[in-house]
Amino acid sequence: MARPREFDPDTAITAAMHLFWDHGYEDASLACLLEAMKITKGSFYKAFADKKSIYLKTLDYYDDKVIGRTVRNLMDTDQGSGADRILALFEAVAASARTDGDRSGCFLCNALIDRAAHDAEIEERLQAMVFRLENGFRAALEDRPHRPDPEWVRATARGVLSSYFGLRVLGKAGLSKTMADDCVAQVRRLIDPKI
Amino acid sequence: MARPREFDPDTAITAAMHLFWDHGYEDASLACLLEAMKITKGSFYKAFADKKSIYLKTLDYYDDKVIGRTVRNLMDTDQGSGADRILALFEAVAASARTDGDRSGCFLCNALIDRAAHDAEIEERLQAMVFRLENGFRAALEDRPHRPDPEWVRATARGVLSSYFGLRVLGKAGLSKTMADDCVAQVRRLIDPKI
DNA sequence: AGAGTTTGGAACCGATTGGTACAAAACACA
DNA sequence: TGTGTTTTGTACCAATCGGTTCCAAACTCT
Numbered sequence: 001m002a003r004p005r006e007f008d009p010d011t012a013i014t015a016a017m018h019l020f021w022d023h024g025y026e027d028a029s030l031a032c033l034l035e036a037m038k039i040t041k042g043s044f045y046k047a048f049a050d051k052k053s054i055y056l057k058t059l060d061y062y063d064d065k066v067i068g069r070t071v072r073n074l075m076d077t078d079q080g081s082g083a084d085r086i087l088a089l090f091e092a093v094a095a096s097a098r099t100d101g102d103r104s105g106c107f108l109c110n111a112l113i114d115r116a117a118h119d120a121e122i123e124e125r126l127q128a129m130v131f132r133l134e135n136g137f138r139a140a141l142e143d144r145p146h147r148p149d150p151e152w153v154r155a156t157a158r159g160v161l162s163s164y165f166g167l168r169v170l171g172k173a174g175l176s177k178t179m180a181d182d183c184v185a186q187v188r189r190l191i192d193p194k195i
Numbered sequence: 196m197a198r199p200r201e202f203d204p205d206t207a208i209t210a211a212m213h214l215f216w217d218h219g220y221e222d223a224s225l226a227c228l229l230e231a232m233k234i235t236k237g238s239f240y241k242a243f244a245d246k247k248s249i250y251l252k253t254l255d256y257y258d259d260k261v262i263g264r265t266v267r268n269l270m271d272t273d274q275g276s277g278a279d280r281i282l283a284l285f286e287a288v289a290a291s292a293r294t295d296g297d298r299s300g301c302f303l304c305n306a307l308i309d310r311a312a313h314d315a316e317i318e319e320r321l322q323a324m325v326f327r328l329e330n331g332f333r334a335a336l337e338d339r340p341h342r343p344d345p346e347w348v349r350a351t352a353r354g355v356l357s358s359y360f361g362l363r364v365l366g367k368a369g370l371s372k373t374m375a376d377d378c379v380a381q382v383r384r385l386i387d388p389k390i
Numbered sequence: 391a392g393a394g395t396t397t398g399g400a401a402c403c404g405a406t407t408g409g410t411a412c413a414a415a416a417c418a419c420a
Numbered sequence: 421t422g423t424g425t426t427t428t429g430t431a432c433c434a435a436t437c438g439g440t441t442c443c444a445a446a447c448t449c450t
Binding site for chain 1: 219308363382
């Protein structure tokens with residue numbers, strides 16, 4: 001019926017996501033965005049209404065792909081005990097923060113600091129992601145031989161959640177190896193059902 | 196000798212700090228800055244070289260005043276036990292996050308996410324602040340009847356540090372009362388020397 | 391009062407911001 | 421081979437970005 005588009009929307013959104021991820025909303029200019037997505041202005045505004053719209057789409061993409069995978073791993077009973085799954089996540093975060101290459105951190109965490117307080121529509125999406133992550137931790141904590149106290153699960157999940165974001169923030173400060181290890185060790189203490 | 200300046204540099208820097216604090220670097224335009232500081236362009240560029248220079252000054256100001264006071268409180272043996280001082284800090288943070296008025300969070304945390312990865316000069320200052328905060332927690336944790344294991348102090352201080360930043364990030368998501376309480380309760384568990 | 395020095399404010403700067411208008415190009419269908 | 425429809429690239433837009441220049445105003449000192 002008509003001329004087909006020459007770019008793949010999915011790869012374009014991925015590129016946009018990574019730009020927002022490590023530059024934030026304001027600092028990612030339209031020019032940078034177009035260069036990263038390898039499309040021109042016409043195509044951009046035809047496919048995605050404006051800058052904020054594509055920002056929301058990259059948040060949805062992150063929610064679906066990254067948060068989704070993380071939560072799935074936390075809930076996957078094939079990957080060791082619940083405690084193992086939580087610690088594996090933290091080890092991975094600590095490792096990626098240690099390697100001085102990747103300083104981009106967690107898009108959810110960055111976006112919370114960057115825009116949650118200034119845009120209700122964005123805040124809504126971010127809150128939903130935080131909630132999904134919290135539930136992932138809950139599920140992992142519930143997965144024990146002797147079913148733990150629900151209140152312990154709720155409170156501990158939230159402690160683990162805040163440790164997760166804290167580690168992400170510390171990663172931005174340039175984490176030393178011992179710092180990362182210590183943070184993971186504290187999570188290990190938190191999720192120990194004996195204490 | 197010459198015409199005296201009509202504005203107070205200290206109150207101007209305070210105003211600039213609060214603007215950077217809840218808008219970040221890029222989103223705080225020069226026009227907003229001038230309006231908040233209640234000075235005009237001429238005075239601004241005469242007194243502070245450029246935008247980045249005053250950003251660095253606001254960081255120093257925050258370090259000196261806010262971080263300084265926080266660390267002093269953590270080390271002040273007149274304000275209860277070390278554990279009490281740590282919990283008082285977390286209670287205050289949780290309370291300010293609960294009241295839906297204040298969404299600005301912690302300037303250090305915001306700046307870490309906003310600029311640490313993109314500017315070495317800024318990163319350096321932020322790392323120093325993180326280190327001061329860590330030492331504050333260490334001092335508070337050391338202040339116990341039976342002097343605790345230094346390794347326990349170091350590792351726990353870092354766990355508390357990451358919980359602090361985590362709570363700040365969660366505050367941006369709009370904290371429920373139980374969420375805040377749970378996070379503080381987890382810190383209480385972490386700093387318990389028995390576990 | 392006059393000289394010397396610094397501030398304050400406005401005019402101005404080129405570059406960049408996010409966004410629009412529009413015509414040419416590229417396809418599917420008849 | 422047209423015809424209709426969509427994409428693409430370019431030219432263009434006003435507004436804003438951070439920053440400079442310059443001079444009158446405001447002060448201290450002699």
